[in-house]
Amino acid sequence: MDWVKIVYSLILLVCGIWIIITMFSDKGDERKKFIKMKAQSYAFTIVIGTLLLHVVETIYITVQGNTSYNNGNGISPLVSLTLAIITYLVTLLIYRKKYGD
Template identity: 70%
Template sequence: MDWVKIVYSVILLACGILIFVAASSQKGDERRKFIKSKAQSYAFIVVMGMLILDVAQSVYLTIQGNTSYNGNWISPIMFLTVISIIYLVTLLIYRKKYGD
């Protein structure tokens, strides 16, 4: 296995563990749900933006006649890593903003 994939897998695993630890804090139910929903909505917006950019790039390259384009914009492991980090950062920001 390529060492880059191993590094990204470790980063993804670490981000997932941090997300679960950060999300399981003992705050009020409504406040905790509000904070998690805000972070999830921001991460969802980023996912949609990245996917729209990928589709726009493929349409543009198809119109330009680039037949060598294979549609691999970003690897799935990298995509999940970026989304996990974005979710973790926004969760921590909203916890600090709306939490203690």
């Protein structure tokens, strides 16, 4: 089961590096910069929203006194990274189609 996590992490790392390289490869086109900025801001909003929901859920569970429900299970960095990458790629494709890149 550990090899699945390693392979999945490597795939995410390659996707992240690919996104960064493609983001900084072309310079000078304002429309491309606008599309990337819109996609980045939407992905950032989604990630912050999920983090806020997790914080609210943790506070609610703590106030209710049910500490056994969330017994040491925090936010998975792998899931958070996956959510950010998928959100960014989907919104990037949507905005590229919408604004014609």
